[in-house]
Amino acid sequence: MKTVLLFEFTVDKGSNTVNVRREFAANLNLVWDAWTTPELLDQWWAPKPYRTETKSMDFREGGSWLYAMISPANEKHWCKNDYHKIDGHKSFTALDAFCDENGVANQDMPRTVWTNVFSATGDKTLVTITAKYDSLADLEKIIEMGFKEGFTMALGNLDELLLTLSNNQDEE
Amino acid sequence: MRRDVFQAISDPTRRAIISLIALQAMTPNTIAEHFETTRQAVSKHLRILQECELIRAGQQGREIYYQLEIDRMKEIDQWLEQFRQIWETKFSQLDNLLLTIKNEKK
Numbered sequence: 671m672k673t674v675l676l677f678e679f680t681v682d683k684g685s686n687t688v689n690v691r692r693e694f695a696a697n698l699n700l701v702w703d704a705w706t707t708p709e710l711l712d713q714w715w716a717p718k719p720y721r722t723e724t725k726s727m728d729f730r731e732g733g734s735w736l737y738a739m740i741s742p743a744n745e746k747h748w749c750k751n752d753y754h755k756i757d758g759h760k761s762f763t764a765l766d767a768f769c770d771e772n773g774v775a776n777q778d779m780p781r782t783v784w785t786n787v788f789s790a791t792g793d794k795t796l797v798t799i800t801a802k803y804d805s806l807a808d809l810e811k812i813i814e815m816g817f818k819e820g821f822t823m824a825l826g827n828l829d830e831l832l833l834t835l836s837n838n839q840d841e842e
Numbered sequence: 843m844r845r846d847v848f849q850a851i852s853d854p855t856r857r858a859i860i861s862l863i864a865l866q867a868m869t870p871n872t873i874a875e876h877f878e879t880t881r882q883a884v885s886k887h888l889r890i891l892q893e894c895e896l897i898r899a900g901q902q903g904r905e906i907y908y909q910l911e912i913d914r915m916k917e918i919d920q921w922l923e924q925f926r927q928i929w930e931t932k933f934s935q936l937d938n939l940l941l942t943i944k945n946e947k948k
Contacts, residue, residue: 677933679926684857688925692933696940704936704943714935717928806851 676796686806690799693791701795702759702788708735716740725771731756735764736773750775751784761787780808847917850894855879856887860910863897867909 676693694701704710708724716722716739723746725736733753738746750773751764763785767775775781780803787798803809851857859873874884888908891897896915897908 675937677930679929681925684854690929692929694933694936694940696944700940700943704939710939710943714932714939717931718935807849 675794681809686803686809688799688801688803688809690801691796692799693794693796695794697793698759698788698790698795701797705786705788705797706762708737711735711737729753729756734773736769736771738771746771748773754783759788761785780804782808847894847896847914850891850896853887853890855883856891859884859887859891860896860915863908864910867900867907869905869907873908 675695676691678689678691680689681687682689694704696704704714706729708727711727712722712724714722715737719742720739723738723740725738727733727735727737729735731753735751735753736748737750738748740746748769748771749766750769751766753762753764755761755763763783765781765783767781768779769775783802785800785802789796789798851860855877858876862868862873862876870881870885870888873888874881877884888897891908892899894914896911898911900907900909
């Protein structure tokens with residue numbers, strides 16, 4: 671039996687922001703760690719079937735997280751997050767970018783400012799995420815890239831589902 | 843140059859035009875009255891919206907009325923759904939990780 675967790679996703683076309691609110695069934699310290707330590711980020715950040723591999727992480731104001739999103743075919747897409755403001759266990763703001771393996775940002779791709787706010791709600795933690803784009807066209811560009819991933823992802827999830835189904839049949 | 847719905851909604855004036863005619867079909871004159879910009883500027887936006895197939899011009903008597911193509915607007919919704927799906931996947935991965943960590947601590 672899974673607990674029902676709050677998940678809100680809204681797009682404000684007027685201010686070019688995507689707003690996400692999501693609750694997680696763990697205490698604030700643990701959720702904060704999952705978002706800010708490379709060992710944990712590597713285990714969940716990339717949507718399946720992609721995986722994340724951190725090259726370097728300096729979680730400080732002015733520091734960066736440089737990582738690769740790796741496809742099942744072993745293609746590496748390098749990304750980074752530059753940390754602007756950090757308010758320990760409460761919130762942080764970061765500017766993301768597609769880049770090369772040395773962290774040199776790709777100027778042709780839009781960059782997004784992310785603000786993540788963490789708050790304890792009893793034994794759960796609420797994370798409020800705001801992604802601010804320069805324009806709706808930027809938002810479009812980002813999602814076009816996600817399309818391919820989204821499609822592969824859907825197929826990956828289907829594989830998993832089929833595996834579960836076939837395992838269940840074996841047990842019968 | 844191929845136009846699509848996202849180009850249609852990437853401009854604030856065009857978004858406002860869409861909101862206007864979502865309520866009811868309107869003539870270009872009526873639409874222009876809602877904006878400070880020139881008639882030419884509004885006409886240009888209407889032309890782009892038509893090329894994006896987001897609005898359709900229909901004749902009623904001697905007037906041309908523009909109306910919204912609802913099905914094209916749905917495309918935007920579907921596109922956002924993709925975005926949402928990516929987040930859902932990431933978050934359920936995080937749920938599993940948090941659960942694993944909590945169980946290890948016990």
